[in-house]
């Protein structure tokens with residue numbers, strides 16, 4: 416999938432597993448929330464109306480899945496198989512939740528690696544600053560910013 420990034424970890428560069436493994440699991444049957452600002456940016460970039468790529472999930476804008484592929488409407492993929500490859504067509508402007516994943520908050524607001532990521536053991540352990548970034552994102556989502 417899209418999300419390969421080389422990230423510095425303790426002075427070394429770590430290659431995340433997304434592209435080397437061809438994974439796009441987290442873009443399938445997505446429930447990824449999007450802030451209002453992110454949705455407007457995606458709309459400007461793609462020329463798509465908001466309601467063609469988002470829906471309101473308990474008042475929070477959320478990325479839509481394509482009916483055929485059952486994946487995020489922005490995932491370029493030929494298959495609905497969760498193990499099939501796919502590429503994010505809006506990689507440069509993808510929402511922050513997509514950028515942070517597989518780091519998520521647990522019920523205690525601690526940053527953890529989500530069990531839904533099949534390669535989570537190949538990611539660096541989340542830090543306190545990850546938790547703060549996700550809490551800030553949560554606040555912007557609730558405030559509809």
Ligand code: SF4
Nearest residue numbers: 433438440441532534
């Ligand atoms: S599920 Fe995990 S390994 Fe797969 S693309 Fe998403 S973050 Fe990368």
Ligand code: SF4
Nearest residue numbers: 442487489490503513
């Ligand atoms: S915006 Fe891109 S990274 Fe985020 S779920 Fe959709 S395809 Fe995946």
